[in-house]
Structure formats: C-alpha cells, structure tokens
Amino acid sequence: MKKAVFEDFDGYREVAAAVEMSRKLGVNYSPDTDLADPYIRRLHPDRMRLRVSDVFDETSSTKTLRLVAEAPPLPPFQAGQYIALSVEVDGVRTSRPYSIASPPNQLGFYDITVRRVADGVVSNYLLDCVEPGDVLESSGPAGTFYYNPIFHKKTMVCIAGGSGITPFMSMIREVLECGLDRTIHLFYGNKSFEDIIFHETLQWLSERFERFHYYPVIEEPPDGYEGSRGLITGRLVKETIGDLEEKTYYLCGPRGMYDFCVPELEGLGVPKGRLRREAYGTPADIEKDPGWPGEVKGTDTFVVTVRGRGEFSARAGEPLLVALEKGGLAVPAVCRSGECSMCRVRLLSGKVFQPAGVLLRKSDRQFGYIHSCAAYPLENLEIAL
C-alpha cells in the first residue's frame, strides 16, 4: 500500500508507537460500566411503576395517595417537582401531572394529593377507583418549579390556591425537616374554610417553627371568621411581610389565580426573575381565552388526519392531544401545559389555536411544530407524529 503523506512528518514514529501501545494497554469498554443508561435510569427514569401503599382522606374532595416503587429506590427529585401519572380510563390511555407533596429528604415513597375536578377524567378516577395495592405508571420527576440556590432569595413567599398547595408542602417539609437556612411565608387561598388542604399540619408547623409563616386566605368565609378574607392581593402580601426586597415569590394554583395575582405582584415592583410560577395545565374553558377566535365554537368538530395513522375527530374546545389519546394514539406527554415539549407534533396543514404562554421554540414555530397539549383545532388538520 502507498505510504500516507503524514508518515514522513517529524514525530510520526512516536505517535504510531503510542497508538500501538494504547491498543494493547488501553480501555476495555464494557456495556455494563461504560454506557450511560443504567445510571441515568436511576436518576431520570422515563417510566416508573408505582404501587399505591396507602390512601389518606384530606378534605371531602381531596385524598393523598402514597406511592412506593415496584422496583425501589425512587429517584431523587427537587421539592416542587411533579410526576405525570399515566392511567387508562374507559379504554382511553391518558396522563396527568401531580406535584409530589412529600419532601425529597426521604425516598421511601412519594405522596401525591389529588383534588376532585368536576367532570374531571383522571382526578375522579384516582379518587374513586384507585385502592391500596393498585399499580400506576408514571414518568420520572419533572418540572422546573423549585428553589434554585444560585439566584433565588433565601426568603420564599409562596402563594398557593386550592390543590396548588402540593409543591409547597414538599418545600416546606424539606426546609423544616432538614433545618435549611430559609424562611417561608405561605399565603394559601381557598373558596371556603373546609376546602383548605393540610390546614392542621400547616397551622401546627407554623406554631412550632419560627421560619415558617402561614396565612390562610378565605374567599367566602363563614360569619365571624377572623383571618384574611377575599383574594390574595398585593396589598395583603405587602402588609403582611413588610419589606418586599430580598425575597423570591412562588405561585402555584389555578389559572384564575395567576391572572389576578401576577399583576398584583408586578404592581409591587417584583421583577420577573423573582416571580416563579408553576405550570398549571391548560385553561378550563379555552373559549374564554382573550385570543380565541369568535367564529369557532368549542363544540365544533374537525377531522384530524395523522399521516400514516388514520383519521380522528377532534373538538375545537379540547387540546389536540386529548383527541389523539381518545383515538388510541400514544403521544408522550408530561406537563400538559405547553411547556416541556414532549407532545411536540408537526402541523402539515390547517390552523390551530395556541394560547399565550406556550413555550414553543422559535424555529419550531417557523417549521410548523406545535405542542399538542396546548393546541386547539380551528379547522380540519393534517399532522405528523
């Protein structure tokens, strides 16, 4: 064979010798130690099988499910993260995210606390049909709603509404149980006194620990109620905590709460970086979204053609993802809030409505990709998975 040019370069012999040597004495790669998968599965499993070990009643509409791993241990998570439970209800496989309410300092189990949503598919299923011993499938822990020590302030002002208390339960328990150097002010809004989840626990913790302050706020309190009433306003926050500086604000609750509380806090001059909010699903009634085109009714139905997979019917008022699930197509989904991009599909033709706040990449927009959990058909569509 003809000699390569570089074989005449100065130093070639030494390099060639090094190649020879390393082939004799180098690394014996092994599938067990050198591949990324085994470790990553412990830290970030795609799928987990969780067994319900206990069910606790919290309020008349809320229960806590205690989940243990079928194949322990459970992966670590950051207080505030959620898991997406995948269930089959009436022959339709779907999923919903639920925040982990137990603290990350113990990984023997995860608690999730579920509140009944009127006509809700999964919440009713979890509350009425799931019993200890049942096995549920879940994603690994996900989400970005957690304390980030690099730029969050050590005083956390948490604003929760209804079932939005769950991620904060995890954060509060972690801070108090581990004695972390942080202070938490919790404003917790509910319609009525009976709706408050974890009230006794929160009351007790606030009496016992100086660095935890609990302010329940009741929208329609009974006569003679002495605590705060109405909605959680900027004024209430300011009057209660005084100095607004050196604090990070966390919000978790229904959309209506964000619509009200975010402008209130911005009005107090809280910069965007110190105002963190959890995803909380898509709006209950998309037709009420300010951007919704008036000419289409939520009940209008359209045909969605999925390239290579057939035709499906879809209601305008329902996320495309839901129509696909009802048609038996498995589209991976985690946040179901338009943020994580797991449910990304390609729109080949037709128009969809995408509410504000969907975190779509710029070039995804340019090339016609959508997040199917936060896209509503406005015409007949053709898509590719």
Place this chain on the structure above:
Amino acid sequence: MADYDVVVVGAGNAGMTASAAMAKKGLKVLLLERHNIPGGCGTSFCRGRFEFEVALHQLSGMGSPEHPGPLRMMLQELGVIDDLEFVEIPELFRAVMPGTIDVRLETDKAQVIAELQRHFPGEKEGIEKFFDLAFQFATQMLSVFYFKDPDASRDKYPILYEYAFKTCREVLDSFFSDPLLKAVVSVYWGYIGMPPDRLSFAYLAILYFSFIEFKAYHVKGGSQAMSNAIVNKFLSYGGEARFHCGVRKIEVANGEVKGVVTEHGERISAKCVLSNASPVATYLQLIGPDHVPEQVHVEMRGRSLSMSGFTLYIGLDCEPGELGIRDSTSFIMSNTEIGEKVYDQMRKLHVEDDLLVLSCYNIADPDFSPKGTTELNLVTLKFGEPWLRLPPTEYFREKYRSAENMMRNLERVYPGIRDRVEELEVGTPLTHMRYLGHPAGAIYGFAQHMKDSLFFQPGGGSPIQGLHLAGGWSGDPGFQPTLEAGKAAANSILKELGA
C-alpha cells in the same frame, strides 16, 4: 426486499446531514431519534422568556456569502441555506483573568498581534513569529489535505512536515517565555478539550486561521434552527423521521447489517445502517460484543473518552451593556496552568478554578432573546466519570455547588450579575448522558490526544458490511466537522449502494 435503503440511528448533526444528503439523491431513508426533537447537541430548550442554546458557541467554516467556507457550501448543496440566517461574530475573543489580564482580540491577524504585543511588550518578536507560523502551517495543511496536492513533499511544505506532530506546549515554549502569554494564546484549547501540553499544535493553528479567515458565526434561532431546517429539507426530499423512537438493536448476521429493532419492538430491515450514536454504544449495546470483529475491539481499546461539559444557561433581565458585557466570547481564566494540573482539575467532580467559556448571544444578534434581556452560556469541561460515582441522592447538591463556584467566578468579571438573573438552568455531565446517550456524557467523542488527532481518527467505516458511523466519535467533534462528516458518510453509502 429491505424496508429502507438506509436507517439512520440518531438525529445529531451528522445523522441529519447524512439523511438529508441521501434522501436528496433518492434513497429511501428512515431517521430514528429517541429524543422528541432533532439536533442532539444542536438543540435548545425554553425557560420563561428564554430559549436557551445548548451547545453552539461559535460556528466555524461558514465564511461570508462572497467567500463561502466549506460549511456554507455544504449547507447550500443540501438546500437549507435559504431557511437560515447567519450573523458574523465581530470579534475573536476576550481573555480575562480578573486583576491580572484582560485582552480583546479581533478577527484580524494584525490586530491580534498588536493587541498581544501591547500587553506583552517584551515578547514582541515571538508573538509575530508565532502567528506567522500558525498561518503558514494552516495554509500548508489545507494545500495538502483539503486541496490534496499530489506532489506534497518536505521541500514544498517544510512547516507542515516539521510541526504537524508537535504539541502546543512545545511550540509555545519555543516562542514565548511569559506563562501568562502562553495561557492566553492557547486558551482555545477549551474548544477541543485537550490541555495545551497535550493538544496538537495543528488544532490551535487551524482554529486561529479559520476564525480569522472565515470568521465565526451564529445562526439566528440558535443551533435548533439549523437542526429543524435540515430535518425539514430531509422530509421534503421524501425522507421519513420518527422521534421518541430509540433504536434498541442493530441486527447483524454473517458480518452483515440486516436492520434495526426500535425501543417499541418494531423490526425494520435496511441495506445500510448509519449510526450517529457513539461507537461504544453502537458496538457494545446496539450490536452486542459477540457480533463485533476483534479488530473493532482493538481499535476502540486504544481510545479514551473525552470530557463532558458543565454548563450554566443564564437569562438576564437587562441588556448586556448594563453589566459591561461587550463580547460574544470570553474565556475566563483563574490561573495560567496549561499542563497536567488542568487535566487533573477536569477529572475532579467540582468546578473550582477551571477555565470558563462565556458566550453572550445578544452581541452579534440583539434579537436573540427578548428586548431588554441577555442570554448567556457559561461552560467548562469536566469528565463525566466522577459524576457516575455520585450517589443519585447527592446529585442536586453537587450540581448546585459547582454552579455556585462558576457564578462566583463570573461575578468577579461582571459584578452585580447575579442580581440580574431571571432564569438559570444547570447542565451537568449527567444531563449530557441523558440527552445524548454518550458514555460518561462525553461531548467531544473520543479524547483528542496526539495519537487520536487528525490522521488517526477512527473514521466512519466498519468491518461489518453495511454499517457506517458518523459524528463526533469517528472524526473531529464540533458542529462544522460533524455536519460535514454526515455528508461524507452519505457519499460513501451512496457509493456502496451504487446510487
């Protein structure tokens, strides 16, 4: 008959360009990616108002539309150039060691020399000679290996013959005496992942030459825009792509590739399989050690894994100027080490005084993030192996501990920056492992020791008939090389299939 001419495993840079090039020539190609989006390293993710660029700091090889570089020509040929907008990065880099030195180099050889001479007046002559040598070396290298001069000889290309196998350290030592100057001039080592006392001088020379002659570029919308554009073309050429569809197995019988099995259990037959996954995963996991010829094991044994990265993705709630950020690329140094100590530090879990590379995307492209904001990417190189020894329950604590150290080093250059952070995400070697599937999260493929560099790359061929590999593991890592490697792999497959 096979279901497909070619199945491509992985939609990283090489997987994508290979797929597009083959589909354009009429081959029936299926591209399988286990993630939900194409790009591999060339991707982005959204947090709040920001879309964070994962990997691309500077794109080499583009050249201007008037003087196109090899990468621009290739993207033109694939038909994607019109879907993308490129912006030139106006300067080479800033190198700063707080309290010690702060130099700003432009994409102009004379300015580079003058600026360094201003800071190191005692080494005037050496500085000029060094850059002359680097440029001569790079041009001779191009003549012989890019333009393939058939009459290459020592007389015709003396610099190439003398310097091709010298380390940076050897060349630096022969021109400079101040350790600070040596560290500044060789600071580009961070782009290749080999400290200067091991790094081949050839790489440093080519980097300076290429960034000065062809400039460095950003792509609007980030590397994800490029990934989306390439896949878009691939689909329009009739290619088929599936996401959330990892390959579990590459089937081989009698030394010949038969097809693949997906994670969903589907068996797909193909005449050829092109793997964009690492050779370690391709041979040991997807094919299985038993089907792998001994020569592959021997060849792989000679190579070690490169480092992974530790990255802070930072979104600020102010314009860059407010904090005095004026440069697209800054190297933040904490010492003048260019030898073993650097290597040892990279092998430790924690980021301490490691070399940091800071990219600010809004300098060249003010629209990169929303008005009144700034997007930064602060990265350092770390081996992934210590992270694999960490109990998973310690992961978050250790991740923030290193991130905190990086933030402190950044604050020394830009005081007050922490208070302007609106979003901040941390990527560790384990993050790269998770999203790329590469052993130990290696982002530069196999390590680039002298014995692995330039002419000693594994290449994309395989003794298994019908199997090809392309990406940062079989040739040089980096955007330009891997995008080009995909095209080259396509050419050899087209030849093999007689298409």
